[in-house]
Amino acid sequence: MTVYADNAATTRCGKAALNAMLPFFHKEFGNPSSLHSYGQKASAALQTARESVARSLGASPQEIYFTGSGSESDNQAIRSAALTGAKKNKRHLITSAIEHHAVLHTLNQLKREGFEVTILPVDKDGLVTPEQVADAIRMDSALVTIMTANNEVGTIEPVAEIAKVCKEKGVIFHTDAVQAAGHIPLDIKTLGADMLSLSGHKLHGPKGVGVLWCRKGVPLLSLINGGGQERMRRAGTENIPGIVGLAVALEEAVAELNEVGARLTVLRDKLIAGLSQIERSRLNGHPTKRLPGNVNFCFEGIEGESLLLLLDQKGVCASSGSACTSGSLDPSHVLLALGLPHEIAHGSLRLSFSRETTEAEIDHILSVAPPVVNYLRSISPVWESIQATRRS
Amino acid sequence: MAMGYSDAVMDHFINPRNVGKMENADGVGKVGNARCGDIMKIYLRVEDSIITDVKFNTFGCASAIATSSMATELIKGKPIDDALALTNQAVVDALDGLPSVKIHCSVLAEEAIKAAVKDYYDRHGIEYDPALFAGLGKEHEEE
Numbered sequence: 001m002t003v004y005a006d007n008a009a010t011t012r013c014g015k016a017a018l019n020a021m022l023p024f025f026h027k028e029f030g031n032p033s034s035l036h037s038y039g040q041k042a043s044a045a046l047q048t049a050r051e052s053v054a055r056s057l058g059a060s061p062q063e064i065y066f067t068g069s070g071s072e073s074d075n076q077a078i079r080s081a082a083l084t085g086a087k088k089n090k091r092h093l094i095t096s097a098i099e100h101h102a103v104l105h106t107l108n109q110l111k112r113e114g115f116e117v118t119i120l121p122v123d124k125d126g127l128v129t130p131e132q133v134a135d136a137i138r139m140d141s142a143l144v145t146i147m148t149a150n151n152e153v154g155t156i157e158p159v160a161e162i163a164k165v166c167k168e169k170g171v172i173f174h175t176d177a178v179q180a181a182g183h184i185p186l187d188i189k190t191l192g193a194d195m196l197s198l199s200g201h202k203l204h205g206p207k208g209v210g211v212l213w214c215r216k217g218v219p220l221l222s223l224i225n226g227g228g229q230e231r232m233r234r235a236g237t238e239n240i241p242g243i244v245g246l247a248v249a250l251e252e253a254v255a256e257l258n259e260v261g262a263r264l265t266v267l268r269d270k271l272i273a274g275l276s277q278i279e280r281s282r283l284n285g286h287p288t289k290r291l292p293g294n295v296n297f298c299f300e301g302i303e304g305e306s307l308l309l310l311l312d313q314k315g316v317c318a319s320s321g322s323a324c325t326s327g328s329l330d331p332s333h334v335l336l337a338l339g340l341p342h343e344i345a346h347g348s349l350r351l352s353f354s355r356e357t358t359e360a361e362i363d364h365i366l367s368v369a370p371p372v373v374n375y376l377r378s379i380s381p382v383w384e385s386i387q388a389t390r391r392s
Numbered sequence: 393m394a395m396g397y398s399d400a401v402m403d404h405f406i407n408p409r410n411v412g413k414m415e416n417a418d419g420v421g422k423v424g425n426a427r428c429g430d431i432m433k434i435y436l437r438v439e440d441s442i443i444t445d446v447k448f449n450t451f452g453c454a455s456a457i458a459t460s461s462m463a464t465e466l467i468k469g470k471p472i473d474d475a476l477a478l479t480n481q482a483v484v485d486a487l488d489g490l491p492s493v494k495i496h497c498s499v500l501a502e503e504a505i506k507a508a509v510k511d512y513y514d515r516h517g518i519e520y521d522p523a524l525f526a527g528l529g530k531e532h533e534e535e
C-alpha cells in the first residue's frame with residue numbers, strides 16, 4: 001500500500017479538471033486576445049472560468065485575476081499594497097511569524113527597499129489574535145497580511161475578525177488562502193478581506209496557476225508588464241488550460257467541501273489520537289482550529305529525514321519541517337515560532353490528506369509509524385538520556 | 393532514489409551494519425550535537441592493536457546512519473592505525489558518493505572513530521602524539 005499523505009505540498013489533479021483542460025492544449029489552442037474564432041473560443045473559456053471562480057468564492061468576476069501561482073498572487077498583493085501605501089507615505093507592513101515564504105520573503109525584500117515590517121508572534125498553537133493586529137496597526141500602516149490557514153501545522157487563523165479590525169482602521173487586509181480555499185468554507189462577503197490568494201494545485205487543480213482576488217476599489221498594481229491581459233494587471237498570454245482546470249477544481253472542491261471536511265476531520269482525529277500514544281510525542285498546531293486534512297507531530301529524539309525515508313520505505317509519503325543540510329540544521333520557521341526548541345523541531349512529521357484519503361490508509365500509517373519511531377530511537381545514542389529528562 | 397542518495401547509502405541506511413551498544417568497550421567516541429543535526433557514538437573492542445569488534449549508535453539523517461554503518465565496516469578487523477587513517481572521503485567513496493550538502497555528515501563518522509581511538513589510548517595509558525587528534529570535537533562540541 002502506498003499512502004500519499006503530502007497533500008499540503010500538492011494534490012493530484014482531479015479527473016474533471018483534467019478533462020476540462022485537455023481540449024485547450026491541442027484542439028482549442030487559441031489566444032484569447034485574437035479576434036478570430038480560435039481566439040474567441042479561448043476568450044469565452046477564460047470568461048467562463050472567471051465567472052466560475054467568482055461564484056465559488058462569492059465574489060464578482062471583475063475582482064478575479066489569474067496569476068501563475070499562489071506565490072505570485074502573494075507577491076502581487078503585498079507589493080501592490082505596499083507601493084500604493086508608499087504614495088501616501090504609508091510604509092509600514094504587518095504580518096505573522098508563520099506565513100509562507102512567498103509572503104515573508106516578499107516582505108523582507110520590501111524591507112530592504114525601505115519599508116518597515118512588523119512580524120507578529122503566534123501563540124503555542126500558532127494563533128494570531130485580532131487584538132495583536134489592532135495593537136500593531138499605526139497611522140502609517142499600509143497592509144496587514146495574515147494567512148487563512150497555515151501550511152505546516154494547519155492552524156486556522158481568525159481572519160474574519162482580523163479583517164474587521166483592519167477595516168475599522170482603514171488598512172488593506174490580504175490573506176493567503178492557498179491552504180484554505182476549497183478545504184474550509186470561505187465566503188468573500190463574510191470574510192471582509194481586501195485581497196486573497198489561492199493556488200490551483202492545492203485543491204486538485206493543475207500546478208502553475210493561481211488566483212488573486214482583489215476587492216473592487218482596492219488598487220492593484222501589476223508585477224509583470226507587457227500586454228494588456230487581466231485588465232492590465234498581469235501581462236502574459238493566459239494559461240487557458242490551467243485557468244480552466246483551476247476553475248473546475250475549485251468548483252468541485254467547494255461543492256464537496258462540507259462532506260469531505262467532515263469525513264477528514266474524523267480521520268484526522270483518529271490519527272492524532274493514535275500518534276499521541278507514542279511516548280514523547282506532541283501535536284503541533286491548534287487541536288480543533290485546524291485544517292481537516294492536517295496532522296503535524298513532533299517525536300522527541302527523532303530526526304526528520306530518517307523518519308521520512310523509513311516511512312517512505314513502508315509506503316507512507318509524508319513531509320518534515322526540517323532537513324539536515326549545510327551543517328547547521330534549520331528547522332522550519334513555523335515550528336520555531338510555535339516555541340518548539342530546535343532539537344524537538346527536528347523530529348517533525350507532517351501528514352496531510354485529501355478527499356482521496358481512506359480510513360484504511362490512516363490505519364496503515366498507524367500501523368507503520370510507531371515501529372519506525374521506536375526503531376530510530378533504539379539506534380540513537382541519546383534517546384535514553386532524553387527519556388531520563390523531565391518532559392519539556 | 394530518495395534525495396539523490398546512491399543505492400549503497402540507502403542500503404546502509406535501511407539495513408545498517410554493526411548497529412547497537414557494546415558492553416565493556418575498550419574505547420568509546422561520541423561526537424556531534426542535537427542542534428546541528430547528527431550525533432554519533434562508536435564503540436571499539438581492541439585486541440593486540442586490532443579492532444576485533446565495533447558497534448555504533450547514531451541519531452541523525454540517513455547520511456549519518458549510512459556513513460556510521462559504512463565506517464564501522466571499513467575498520468572492523470583492521471589495525472588501529474588503519475582506523476586512524478580512515479578519512480571521510482574514503483567513507484563517501486565506499487558509499488558511491490553523497491550529495492554535497494550531506495558531506496558534513498560523513499565528517500562526523502571520521503571524527504567519531506578518532507574520538508573512540510583516543511578514548512582507547514587514554515584508558516589504556518597508551519602514549520600518542522596529540523597532533524593526531526588536533527581539531528577533534530572542536531566543530532561539534534557537545535552542549
Ligand SMILES: Cc1ncc(COP(=O)(O)O)c(C=O)c1O
Nearest residue numbers: 069070071100102151178179199
Ligand atoms: C500557504 C501557502 N502559500 C503559498 C504557497 C505557494 O503556492 P504555489 O506553490 O502555487 O506558488 C503555498 C504552497 O506551497 C502555501 O502552502
Ligand SMILES: [Zn+2]
Nearest residue numbers: 324453456497
Ligand atoms: Zn546529517
